[in-house]
Amino acid sequence: MKKIKAVLRFSPELVEEPVIYALITGYGLRVNILRAAIDTGKQGRMVVDLEGDSQNLDQGLAYLDRLGVEVQSLSTQIGRAEEACTSCTACIPHCPTGALNVDRQATWKVGFDADRCIVCLSCVEVCISKAMTVGENSQRTD
Amino acid sequence: MAKTIEQINEKIANGSVVVLTAEEIITAVREQGLAKTARTVDVVTTGTFSPMCSSGAFLNIKQPSEKMKLGGGFAFLNGVPAYAGLAAADIYIGATALPDKDPRNGNGRPGRFAYGGAHVIAELAAGQKVTLRAGAYGTDCYPCKQRGQQIGLEDTNDAFLFNPRNGYQNYNVAVNLSDRPIYTYMGKLNPNLGNANYCSAGQLSPLFNDPYFRTIGVGTRVWLAGAQGYVVRHGTQHNPAPPRHDNGTPLVAAGNLALIGDLKQMDPHWLKPVSFTGYGVTLSLGLGVAIPMVDEQMVRHVAVTDDDLLAPVVDYSRYYPYGQGEPILGRVSYAQLKSGKIRIRGKDVPTGSFSSLAGARQIACLLKEQIQCGRFSLAQAQQPLPSNGPDQEVPS
Numbered sequence: 001m002k003k004i005k006a007v008l009r010f011s012p013e014l015v016e017e018p019v020i021y022a023l024i025t026g027y028g029l030r031v032n033i034l035r036a037a038i039d040t041g042k043q044g045r046m047v048v049d050l051e052g053d054s055q056n057l058d059q060g061l062a063y064l065d066r067l068g069v070e071v072q073s074l075s076t077q078i079g080r081a082e083e084a085c086t087s088c089t090a091c092i093p094h095c096p097t098g099a100l101n102v103d104r105q106a107t108w109k110v111g112f113d114a115d116r117c118i119v120c121l122s123c124v125e126v127c128i129s130k131a132m133t134v135g136e137n138s139q140r141t142d
Numbered sequence: 143m144a145k146t147i148e149q150i151n152e153k154i155a156n157g158s159v160v161v162l163t164a165e166e167i168i169t170a171v172r173e174q175g176l177a178k179t180a181r182t183v184d185v186v187t188t189g190t191f192s193p194m195c196s197s198g199a200f201l202n203i204k205q206p207s208e209k210m211k212l213g214g215g216f217a218f219l220n221g222v223p224a225y226a227g228l229a230a231a232d233i234y235i236g237a238t239a240l241p242d243k244d245p246r247n248g249n250g251r252p253g254r255f256a257y258g259g260a261h262v263i264a265e266l267a268a269g270q271k272v273t274l275r276a277g278a279y280g281t282d283c284y285p286c287k288q289r290g291q292q293i294g295l296e297d298t299n300d301a302f303l304f305n306p307r308n309g310y311q312n313y314n315v316a317v318n319l320s321d322r323p324i325y326t327y328m329g330k331l332n333p334n335l336g337n338a339n340y341c342s343a344g345q346l347s348p349l350f351n352d353p354y355f356r357t358i359g360v361g362t363r364v365w366l367a368g369a370q371g372y373v374v375r376h377g378t379q380h381n382p383a384p385p386r387h388d389n390g391t392p393l394v395a396a397g398n399l400a401l402i403g404d405l406k407q408m409d410p411h412w413l414k415p416v417s418f419t420g421y422g423v424t425l426s427l428g429l430g431v432a433i434p435m436v437d438e439q440m441v442r443h444v445a446v447t448d449d450d451l452l453a454p455v456v457d458y459s460r461y462y463p464y465g466q467g468e469p470i471l472g473r474v475s476y477a478q479l480k481s482g483k484i485r486i487r488g489k490d491v492p493t494g495s496f497s498s499l500a501g502a503r504q505i506a507c508l509l510k511e512q513i514q515c516g517r518f519s520l521a522q523a524q525q526p527l528p529s530n531g532p533d534q535e536v537p538s
Protein backbone atom coordinates (compact mmCIF):
# COMPACT_ATOMS: atom_id res chain seq x y z
CA MET A 1 0.00 0.00 0.00
CA LYS A 2 1.08 3.49 -0.73
CA LYS A 3 -0.34 6.78 0.50
CA ILE A 4 0.19 10.34 -0.62
CA LYS A 5 -1.21 13.67 0.43
CA ALA A 6 -1.80 16.00 -2.49
CA VAL A 7 -3.49 19.18 -3.64
CA LEU A 8 -5.67 18.66 -6.74
CA ARG A 9 -6.41 21.73 -8.83
CA PHE A 10 -9.31 21.69 -11.29
CA SER A 11 -9.77 24.16 -14.11
CA PRO A 12 -13.29 25.66 -14.45
CA GLU A 13 -14.28 23.15 -17.17
CA LEU A 14 -13.34 20.22 -14.93
CA VAL A 15 -15.15 21.12 -11.74
CA GLU A 16 -18.26 19.16 -12.72
CA GLU A 17 -16.37 15.94 -13.56
CA PRO A 18 -16.94 13.14 -11.01
CA VAL A 19 -13.19 12.72 -10.55
CA ILE A 20 -13.27 11.32 -7.02
CA TYR A 21 -15.90 8.76 -8.02
CA ALA A 22 -13.59 7.60 -10.81
CA LEU A 23 -10.60 7.32 -8.49
CA ILE A 24 -12.59 5.15 -6.08
CA THR A 25 -14.48 2.90 -8.50
CA GLY A 26 -12.02 2.80 -11.40
CA TYR A 27 -8.76 2.50 -9.46
CA GLY A 28 -9.85 1.17 -6.07
CA LEU A 29 -8.25 4.04 -4.20
CA ARG A 30 -9.18 5.14 -0.71
CA VAL A 31 -9.78 8.86 -0.97
CA ASN A 32 -9.96 11.05 2.11
CA ILE A 33 -10.98 14.62 1.28
CA LEU A 34 -9.32 16.96 3.77
CA ARG A 35 -10.43 20.21 2.25
CA ALA A 36 -12.36 21.27 -0.84
CA ALA A 37 -13.21 24.66 -2.25
CA ILE A 38 -14.49 25.96 -5.57
CA ASP A 39 -14.18 29.64 -6.32
CA THR A 40 -17.09 30.90 -8.40
CA GLY A 41 -16.13 30.81 -12.08
CA LYS A 42 -12.60 29.90 -11.14
CA GLN A 43 -10.65 26.80 -10.35
CA GLY A 44 -11.47 24.22 -7.76
CA ARG A 45 -9.02 23.01 -5.15
CA MET A 46 -9.07 19.85 -3.09
CA VAL A 47 -6.64 18.52 -0.52
CA VAL A 48 -6.75 14.72 -0.37
CA ASP A 49 -5.11 11.65 1.01
CA LEU A 50 -4.91 9.00 -1.75
CA GLU A 51 -4.21 5.46 -0.65
CA GLY A 52 -4.02 2.24 -2.64
CA ASP A 53 -1.63 -0.37 -3.94
CA SER A 54 1.29 1.10 -5.78
CA GLN A 55 0.14 0.22 -9.30
CA ASN A 56 -3.43 1.47 -8.80
CA LEU A 57 -2.16 4.70 -7.29
CA ASP A 58 0.16 5.33 -10.23
CA GLN A 59 -2.65 4.59 -12.70
CA GLY A 60 -5.02 6.87 -10.76
CA LEU A 61 -2.47 9.66 -10.91
CA ALA A 62 -1.99 9.05 -14.64
CA TYR A 63 -5.78 9.33 -15.07
CA LEU A 64 -5.75 12.70 -13.30
CA ASP A 65 -2.89 13.81 -15.52
CA ARG A 66 -4.75 12.81 -18.73
CA LEU A 67 -7.82 14.67 -17.53
CA GLY A 68 -5.81 17.82 -16.88
CA VAL A 69 -6.13 17.88 -13.10
CA GLU A 70 -3.01 19.44 -11.67
CA VAL A 71 -1.60 17.27 -8.87
CA GLN A 72 0.77 18.80 -6.34
CA SER A 73 2.15 16.25 -3.96
CA LEU A 74 2.51 17.66 -0.46
CA SER A 75 6.11 16.81 -0.02
CA THR A 76 6.51 19.60 2.52
CA GLN A 77 5.32 19.51 6.08
CA ILE A 78 4.74 22.14 8.70
CA GLY A 79 6.54 22.03 12.00
CA ARG A 80 6.40 24.19 15.06
CA ALA A 81 9.34 25.55 17.03
CA GLU A 82 7.76 25.26 20.48
CA GLU A 83 10.22 27.54 22.22
CA ALA A 84 9.44 30.33 19.75
CA CYS A 85 5.66 30.08 20.19
CA THR A 86 4.25 32.48 22.79
CA SER A 87 0.75 30.94 22.61
CA CYS A 88 -0.71 34.25 21.49
CA THR A 89 -3.40 32.45 19.39
CA ALA A 90 -3.05 34.68 16.30
CA CYS A 91 -2.90 31.52 14.14
CA ILE A 92 -6.07 29.96 15.48
CA PRO A 93 -8.70 31.66 13.25
CA HIS A 94 -6.54 31.05 10.17
CA CYS A 95 -6.08 27.29 10.57
CA PRO A 96 -8.82 25.61 8.49
CA THR A 97 -8.62 22.16 10.06
CA GLY A 98 -8.04 22.77 13.75
CA ALA A 99 -4.50 21.38 13.50
CA LEU A 100 -3.53 24.44 15.52
CA ASN A 101 -5.65 24.48 18.64
CA VAL A 102 -5.78 26.14 22.04
CA ASP A 103 -6.81 24.74 25.39
CA ARG A 104 -9.28 27.47 26.40
CA GLN A 105 -10.44 25.68 29.54
CA ALA A 106 -7.11 25.41 31.30
CA THR A 107 -3.65 26.28 30.06
CA TRP A 108 -4.29 28.55 27.07
CA LYS A 109 -1.27 26.92 25.44
CA VAL A 110 -1.38 26.56 21.67
CA GLY A 111 -0.99 22.99 20.45
CA PHE A 112 -0.20 21.62 17.00
CA ASP A 113 -1.54 18.32 15.66
CA ALA A 114 0.56 17.62 12.55
CA ASP A 115 -1.78 14.81 11.44
CA ARG A 116 -4.57 17.31 10.86
CA CYS A 117 -2.34 19.77 8.96
CA ILE A 118 -3.05 20.16 5.24
CA VAL A 119 -0.03 22.38 4.58
CA CYS A 120 -2.08 25.38 3.47
CA LEU A 121 0.70 27.60 4.88
CA SER A 122 -1.77 30.11 6.36
CA CYS A 123 -0.11 29.86 9.77
CA VAL A 124 3.34 30.49 8.34
CA GLU A 125 2.16 33.85 7.07
CA VAL A 126 0.31 34.95 10.22
CA CYS A 127 2.59 33.62 12.97
CA ILE A 128 4.24 36.75 14.40
CA SER A 129 6.89 34.74 16.24
CA LYS A 130 7.90 32.82 13.11
CA ALA A 131 7.37 29.62 15.06
CA MET A 132 5.82 27.70 12.16
CA THR A 133 8.42 26.12 9.92
CA VAL A 134 8.24 24.59 6.46
CA GLY A 135 10.32 21.49 5.94
CA GLU A 136 10.64 18.36 3.86
CA ASN A 137 8.10 15.68 4.69
CA SER A 138 9.98 12.72 6.09
CA GLN A 139 6.85 10.75 6.91
CA ARG A 140 5.84 9.90 3.36
CA THR A 141 5.16 6.22 2.94
CA ASP A 142 6.39 5.66 -0.56
CA MET B 143 -10.45 49.44 56.95
CA ALA B 144 -8.01 51.13 54.63
CA LYS B 145 -4.42 49.89 54.29
CA THR B 146 -1.43 51.97 53.30
CA ILE B 147 1.30 50.91 50.92
CA GLU B 148 3.74 51.26 53.81
CA GLN B 149 1.74 48.74 55.86
CA ILE B 150 1.62 46.35 52.94
CA ASN B 151 5.38 46.66 52.46
CA GLU B 152 5.87 45.78 56.14
CA LYS B 153 3.89 42.61 55.52
CA ILE B 154 6.02 41.85 52.46
CA ALA B 155 9.15 42.35 54.59
CA ASN B 156 7.95 40.05 57.38
CA GLY B 157 6.56 37.44 55.01
CA SER B 158 2.93 37.73 56.07
CA VAL B 159 1.63 39.39 52.90
CA VAL B 160 -1.36 37.81 51.14
CA VAL B 161 -1.14 37.98 47.36
CA LEU B 162 -3.58 36.73 44.72
CA THR B 163 -3.53 37.07 40.94
CA ALA B 164 -6.22 39.09 39.16
CA GLU B 165 -7.87 35.80 38.22
CA GLU B 166 -7.72 34.28 41.70
CA ILE B 167 -9.23 37.40 43.30
CA ILE B 168 -12.39 36.91 41.24
CA THR B 169 -13.03 33.56 42.91
CA ALA B 170 -12.09 34.95 46.32
CA VAL B 171 -14.59 37.80 46.06
CA ARG B 172 -17.28 35.45 44.78
CA GLU B 173 -16.74 33.11 47.73
CA GLN B 174 -15.98 35.53 50.57
CA GLY B 175 -17.50 38.82 49.53
CA LEU B 176 -15.86 42.22 49.11
CA ALA B 177 -15.42 43.24 52.71
CA LYS B 178 -13.72 40.07 53.90
CA THR B 179 -11.50 39.89 50.80
CA ALA B 180 -10.47 43.52 51.35
CA ARG B 181 -9.43 42.68 54.92
CA THR B 182 -7.49 39.55 54.04
CA VAL B 183 -5.86 40.25 50.66
CA ASP B 184 -3.05 42.81 50.42
CA VAL B 185 -1.89 42.71 46.81
CA VAL B 186 -3.30 41.56 43.47
CA THR B 187 -0.92 40.84 40.62
CA THR B 188 -1.69 41.44 36.95
CA GLY B 189 0.20 40.63 33.77
CA THR B 190 0.34 41.00 30.03
CA PHE B 191 2.63 39.59 27.33
CA SER B 192 1.92 41.34 24.11
CA PRO B 193 3.35 43.26 21.16
CA MET B 194 4.11 46.82 22.27
CA CYS B 195 5.41 48.85 19.32
CA SER B 196 6.35 51.98 21.24
CA SER B 197 9.32 50.31 22.88
CA GLY B 198 13.05 50.75 22.48
CA ALA B 199 16.38 50.82 24.23
CA PHE B 200 18.85 53.51 25.15
CA LEU B 201 22.42 52.26 24.94
CA ASN B 202 25.46 54.12 26.18
CA ILE B 203 28.37 52.50 24.41
CA LYS B 204 31.81 52.40 26.02
CA GLN B 205 34.30 54.60 24.19
CA PRO B 206 37.41 53.19 22.50
CA SER B 207 40.70 54.86 23.50
CA GLU B 208 40.45 57.14 20.47
CA LYS B 209 37.06 58.60 21.28
CA MET B 210 34.13 59.10 18.93
CA LYS B 211 31.16 61.49 18.98
CA LEU B 212 28.17 59.49 17.79
CA GLY B 213 25.90 62.51 18.31
CA GLY B 214 25.15 64.04 14.93
CA GLY B 215 26.64 61.04 13.16
CA PHE B 216 24.99 57.72 12.42
CA ALA B 217 24.87 54.29 13.98
CA PHE B 218 23.61 50.91 12.81
CA LEU B 219 23.26 47.74 14.89
CA ASN B 220 23.23 44.62 12.69
CA GLY B 221 22.24 46.95 9.86
CA VAL B 222 19.29 48.42 11.75
CA PRO B 223 19.50 52.22 12.14
CA ALA B 224 19.68 53.62 15.68
CA TYR B 225 19.00 57.24 16.60
CA ALA B 226 22.25 59.08 17.21
CA GLY B 227 21.12 62.68 17.83
CA LEU B 228 22.26 62.68 21.46
CA ALA B 229 25.58 63.05 23.28
CA ALA B 230 28.81 61.38 22.25
CA ALA B 231 27.99 57.80 23.26
CA ASP B 232 24.19 57.51 23.62
CA ILE B 233 22.02 55.90 20.98
CA TYR B 234 18.40 54.74 20.92
CA ILE B 235 17.28 51.66 19.04
CA GLY B 236 13.54 51.47 18.47
CA ALA B 237 11.70 48.15 18.31
CA THR B 238 10.16 48.85 14.89
CA ALA B 239 13.33 50.11 13.14
CA LEU B 240 14.17 48.27 9.91
CA PRO B 241 17.39 47.75 7.98
CA ASP B 242 17.76 50.08 5.00
CA LYS B 243 17.68 47.31 2.45
CA ASP B 244 14.82 45.27 3.88
CA PRO B 245 12.64 44.20 0.95
CA ARG B 246 9.47 45.13 2.89
CA ASN B 247 6.44 45.01 0.62
CA GLY B 248 8.31 44.23 -2.57
CA ASN B 249 6.98 42.59 -5.74
CA GLY B 250 3.35 43.03 -4.75
CA ARG B 251 3.78 40.53 -1.94
CA PRO B 252 3.28 41.40 1.70
CA GLY B 253 6.71 41.81 3.29
CA ARG B 254 7.82 39.32 5.91
CA PHE B 255 9.79 41.82 7.99
CA ALA B 256 12.09 39.15 9.28
CA TYR B 257 14.51 41.43 11.14
CA GLY B 258 14.44 44.79 12.89
CA GLY B 259 15.13 46.76 16.04
CA ALA B 260 13.24 44.33 18.28
CA HIS B 261 15.53 41.52 17.12
CA VAL B 262 18.60 43.59 18.01
CA ILE B 263 17.20 44.32 21.49
CA ALA B 264 16.31 40.65 22.06
CA GLU B 265 19.74 39.46 20.92
CA LEU B 266 21.48 41.91 23.26
CA ALA B 267 19.24 40.80 26.15
CA ALA B 268 20.12 37.17 25.37
CA GLY B 269 23.82 37.96 25.80
CA GLN B 270 24.67 37.95 22.10
CA LYS B 271 26.90 40.40 20.29
CA VAL B 272 25.64 42.65 17.51
CA THR B 273 27.65 44.57 14.92
CA LEU B 274 27.93 48.29 15.53
CA ARG B 275 28.71 50.34 12.44
CA ALA B 276 28.99 54.05 13.15
CA GLY B 277 30.26 57.17 11.48
CA ALA B 278 30.93 60.68 12.71
CA TYR B 279 32.52 63.91 11.49
CA GLY B 280 35.31 63.96 14.06
CA THR B 281 36.27 66.80 16.40
CA ASP B 282 39.38 67.81 18.32
CA CYS B 283 38.03 66.04 21.41
CA TYR B 284 36.40 63.13 19.57
CA PRO B 285 38.72 62.40 16.63
CA CYS B 286 37.47 58.91 15.66
CA LYS B 287 35.34 59.02 12.51
CA GLN B 288 34.48 55.40 11.89
CA ARG B 289 33.74 52.45 14.05
CA GLY B 290 32.87 48.88 13.20
CA GLN B 291 32.89 46.31 15.99
CA GLN B 292 30.94 43.61 17.76
CA ILE B 293 29.25 44.86 20.92
CA GLY B 294 27.25 43.17 23.64
CA LEU B 295 25.63 44.50 26.79
CA GLU B 296 29.02 44.24 28.52
CA ASP B 297 30.30 46.87 26.09
CA THR B 298 27.72 49.37 27.30
CA ASN B 299 27.78 51.51 30.44
CA ASP B 300 24.01 51.60 30.47
CA ALA B 301 21.35 49.77 28.54
CA PHE B 302 17.72 50.32 29.42
CA LEU B 303 14.33 50.11 27.79
CA PHE B 304 12.48 53.40 27.67
CA ASN B 305 9.05 52.81 26.18
CA PRO B 306 6.77 55.77 25.52
CA ARG B 307 3.57 53.72 25.28
CA ASN B 308 2.99 50.30 26.84
CA GLY B 309 0.26 48.32 28.54
CA TYR B 310 -2.80 49.75 26.83
CA GLN B 311 -5.98 49.77 28.84
CA ASN B 312 -8.32 47.98 26.41
CA TYR B 313 -7.91 47.85 22.64
CA ASN B 314 -9.82 47.59 19.38
CA VAL B 315 -11.02 44.30 17.98
CA ALA B 316 -9.96 44.47 14.33
CA VAL B 317 -12.07 43.15 11.45
CA ASN B 318 -12.15 43.58 7.68
CA LEU B 319 -15.41 44.49 5.91
CA SER B 320 -13.82 44.68 2.46
CA ASP B 321 -13.61 41.89 -0.12
CA ARG B 322 -9.83 41.45 -0.09
CA PRO B 323 -7.43 40.35 2.65
CA ILE B 324 -5.60 43.18 4.41
CA TYR B 325 -2.35 43.15 6.39
CA THR B 326 -2.41 45.40 9.43
CA TYR B 327 -0.76 45.95 12.79
CA MET B 328 -3.65 43.83 14.05
CA GLY B 329 -2.51 41.00 11.79
CA LYS B 330 -3.94 39.54 8.61
CA LEU B 331 -7.65 40.25 8.38
CA ASN B 332 -9.54 38.07 5.96
CA PRO B 333 -12.27 39.63 3.80
CA ASN B 334 -15.96 39.86 4.69
CA LEU B 335 -15.49 39.48 8.45
CA GLY B 336 -13.27 36.42 7.98
CA ASN B 337 -11.65 36.78 11.39
CA ALA B 338 -11.47 39.16 14.35
CA ASN B 339 -8.19 39.95 16.09
CA TYR B 340 -7.87 41.37 19.58
CA CYS B 341 -4.97 42.25 21.85
CA SER B 342 -5.48 42.28 25.61
CA ALA B 343 -5.27 39.87 28.51
CA GLY B 344 -8.71 41.10 29.64
CA GLN B 345 -9.28 40.51 33.35
CA LEU B 346 -5.54 39.92 33.89
CA SER B 347 -4.45 43.09 32.08
CA PRO B 348 -2.84 45.66 34.43
CA LEU B 349 -4.78 48.83 33.62
CA PHE B 350 -8.17 47.10 33.43
CA ASN B 351 -7.69 46.38 37.13
CA ASP B 352 -7.10 49.99 38.17
CA PRO B 353 -9.35 51.77 35.70
CA TYR B 354 -9.04 55.24 37.28
CA PHE B 355 -5.34 54.85 38.21
CA ARG B 356 -6.02 55.11 41.93
CA THR B 357 -2.79 53.22 42.73
CA ILE B 358 -0.77 53.17 39.49
CA GLY B 359 1.07 56.43 38.89
CA VAL B 360 4.45 57.98 38.24
CA GLY B 361 6.98 56.05 40.32
CA THR B 362 5.03 52.79 40.53
CA ARG B 363 7.43 49.86 40.45
CA VAL B 364 6.57 47.28 37.78
CA TRP B 365 7.82 43.89 36.62
CA LEU B 366 9.21 44.53 33.15
CA ALA B 367 10.49 41.47 31.29
CA GLY B 368 11.74 40.05 34.58
CA ALA B 369 13.49 43.20 35.77
CA GLN B 370 12.16 45.81 38.18
CA GLY B 371 11.12 48.82 36.15
CA TYR B 372 9.09 51.94 36.79
CA VAL B 373 6.21 53.96 35.46
CA VAL B 374 7.79 57.27 34.46
CA ARG B 375 4.79 59.04 33.03
CA HIS B 376 1.40 58.41 31.51
CA GLY B 377 2.14 57.12 28.02
CA THR B 378 1.74 58.97 24.76
CA GLN B 379 -1.86 59.20 23.49
CA HIS B 380 -3.04 58.41 27.04
CA ASN B 381 -6.77 59.13 27.08
CA PRO B 382 -7.85 60.10 30.60
CA ALA B 383 -11.55 60.54 29.83
CA PRO B 384 -12.84 57.65 27.71
CA PRO B 385 -16.44 56.48 27.64
CA ARG B 386 -16.75 53.99 30.49
CA HIS B 387 -18.68 50.92 31.58
CA ASP B 388 -20.64 51.23 34.84
CA ASN B 389 -17.76 49.39 36.53
CA GLY B 390 -15.36 52.21 35.53
CA THR B 391 -13.39 50.33 32.86
CA PRO B 392 -12.95 52.13 29.54
CA LEU B 393 -14.98 51.04 26.50
CA VAL B 394 -12.16 52.01 24.10
CA ALA B 395 -8.35 52.00 24.10
CA ALA B 396 -7.68 54.57 26.83
CA GLY B 397 -4.86 54.84 29.37
CA ASN B 398 -1.33 53.54 28.92
CA LEU B 399 2.08 53.75 30.55
CA ALA B 400 5.51 55.13 29.73
CA LEU B 401 7.92 52.61 31.25
CA ILE B 402 11.59 52.31 32.02
CA GLY B 403 13.64 49.25 33.01
CA ASP B 404 17.21 47.95 33.01
CA LEU B 405 17.83 45.79 29.94
CA LYS B 406 20.79 44.16 31.67
CA GLN B 407 18.45 42.70 34.31
CA MET B 408 15.83 41.42 31.86
CA ASP B 409 14.99 37.84 30.98
CA PRO B 410 15.11 37.37 27.17
CA HIS B 411 12.15 34.99 27.43
CA TRP B 412 9.93 38.04 27.95
CA LEU B 413 11.42 40.15 25.13
CA LYS B 414 10.32 38.47 21.91
CA PRO B 415 10.85 40.10 18.54
CA VAL B 416 7.80 39.57 16.35
CA SER B 417 7.08 40.16 12.64
CA PHE B 418 3.68 41.14 11.32
CA THR B 419 3.49 40.06 7.68
CA GLY B 420 2.78 43.09 5.50
CA TYR B 421 3.16 45.51 8.42
CA GLY B 422 6.48 45.46 10.24
CA VAL B 423 8.58 44.38 13.18
CA THR B 424 7.72 44.92 16.83
CA LEU B 425 8.50 43.64 20.30
CA SER B 426 6.34 41.38 22.45
CA LEU B 427 7.01 42.44 25.99
CA GLY B 428 6.11 41.01 29.38
CA LEU B 429 4.70 43.46 31.93
CA GLY B 430 3.40 42.81 35.42
CA VAL B 431 1.88 45.31 37.83
CA ALA B 432 1.13 44.67 41.50
CA ILE B 433 -1.96 46.49 42.73
CA PRO B 434 -2.24 47.23 46.45
CA MET B 435 -5.62 46.49 48.01
CA VAL B 436 -5.77 49.79 49.85
CA ASP B 437 -9.52 49.67 50.37
CA GLU B 438 -12.73 47.89 49.40
CA GLN B 439 -13.04 50.01 46.26
CA MET B 440 -9.75 48.61 44.91
CA VAL B 441 -10.98 45.07 45.53
CA ARG B 442 -14.13 45.93 43.58
CA HIS B 443 -11.94 47.13 40.68
CA VAL B 444 -9.66 44.08 40.52
CA ALA B 445 -12.60 41.67 40.83
CA VAL B 446 -13.83 42.73 37.39
CA THR B 447 -14.35 39.77 35.04
CA ASP B 448 -14.03 39.24 31.29
CA ASP B 449 -17.84 39.29 31.08
CA ASP B 450 -17.83 42.95 32.11
CA LEU B 451 -14.88 44.17 30.04
CA LEU B 452 -16.01 45.38 26.62
CA ALA B 453 -13.95 46.08 23.51
CA PRO B 454 -15.02 47.99 20.40
CA VAL B 455 -15.12 46.16 17.04
CA VAL B 456 -13.49 48.34 14.35
CA ASP B 457 -13.27 47.92 10.57
CA TYR B 458 -9.61 48.17 9.50
CA SER B 459 -10.36 48.25 5.77
CA ARG B 460 -12.07 51.64 5.73
CA TYR B 461 -12.79 53.16 9.12
CA TYR B 462 -9.36 52.83 10.72
CA PRO B 463 -7.21 53.93 7.75
CA TYR B 464 -9.56 56.46 6.12
CA GLY B 465 -12.10 57.43 8.79
CA GLN B 466 -14.91 56.28 6.50
CA GLY B 467 -17.93 54.22 7.44
CA GLU B 468 -19.22 53.20 10.83
CA PRO B 469 -16.74 54.00 13.65
CA ILE B 470 -17.72 51.08 15.87
CA LEU B 471 -19.46 47.97 14.57
CA GLY B 472 -20.37 46.80 18.06
CA ARG B 473 -18.96 45.96 21.45
CA VAL B 474 -17.99 42.48 22.58
CA SER B 475 -16.83 41.19 25.94
CA TYR B 476 -13.45 39.61 26.54
CA ALA B 477 -15.34 36.51 27.65
CA GLN B 478 -16.80 36.30 24.13
CA LEU B 479 -13.44 37.04 22.51
CA LYS B 480 -11.77 34.31 24.55
CA SER B 481 -14.51 31.81 23.64
CA GLY B 482 -13.04 31.70 20.12
CA LYS B 483 -15.82 33.42 18.21
CA ILE B 484 -17.88 36.58 18.33
CA ARG B 485 -21.04 37.55 16.50
CA ILE B 486 -20.87 40.59 14.22
CA ARG B 487 -23.68 41.61 11.86
CA GLY B 488 -25.29 38.21 12.30
CA LYS B 489 -22.13 36.30 11.43
CA ASP B 490 -20.01 34.07 13.68
CA VAL B 491 -16.44 35.33 13.34
CA PRO B 492 -13.46 33.35 14.69
CA THR B 493 -11.13 35.25 17.02
CA GLY B 494 -7.38 35.31 17.55
CA SER B 495 -5.23 37.33 19.92
CA PHE B 496 -1.73 38.77 19.83
CA SER B 497 -1.59 39.03 23.60
CA SER B 498 -0.59 35.69 25.13
CA LEU B 499 -2.94 34.78 27.96
CA ALA B 500 -0.68 31.89 28.93
CA GLY B 501 2.19 34.40 29.22
CA ALA B 502 0.09 36.94 31.15
CA ARG B 503 -0.85 34.27 33.69
CA GLN B 504 2.71 33.17 34.10
CA ILE B 505 3.82 36.77 34.72
CA ALA B 506 1.07 37.37 37.32
CA CYS B 507 2.21 34.18 39.09
CA LEU B 508 5.92 35.06 38.91
CA LEU B 509 5.22 38.51 40.35
CA LYS B 510 3.05 36.98 43.08
CA GLU B 511 5.91 34.65 44.08
CA GLN B 512 8.43 37.51 44.10
CA ILE B 513 6.20 39.54 46.43
CA GLN B 514 5.55 36.55 48.69
CA CYS B 515 9.24 35.90 49.15
CA GLY B 516 10.08 39.56 49.70
CA ARG B 517 11.96 40.22 46.46
CA PHE B 518 9.47 42.73 45.09
CA SER B 519 8.00 45.51 47.22
CA LEU B 520 5.52 48.19 46.29
CA ALA B 521 6.47 51.77 45.46
CA GLN B 522 4.11 54.61 46.33
CA ALA B 523 3.13 56.55 43.21
CA GLN B 524 4.42 60.10 43.37
CA GLN B 525 1.96 61.58 40.92
CA PRO B 526 -1.35 60.17 39.73
CA LEU B 527 -1.86 59.52 36.03
CA PRO B 528 -4.45 61.78 34.40
CA SER B 529 -7.96 60.38 34.81
CA ASN B 530 -11.52 61.61 35.00
CA GLY B 531 -12.09 59.15 37.84
CA PRO B 532 -14.48 60.03 40.65
CA ASP B 533 -12.09 59.19 43.48
CA GLN B 534 -8.40 59.36 42.88
CA GLU B 535 -7.76 60.03 46.56
CA VAL B 536 -5.92 57.04 47.96
CA PRO B 537 -5.64 56.56 51.73
CA SER B 538 -2.17 57.39 52.98
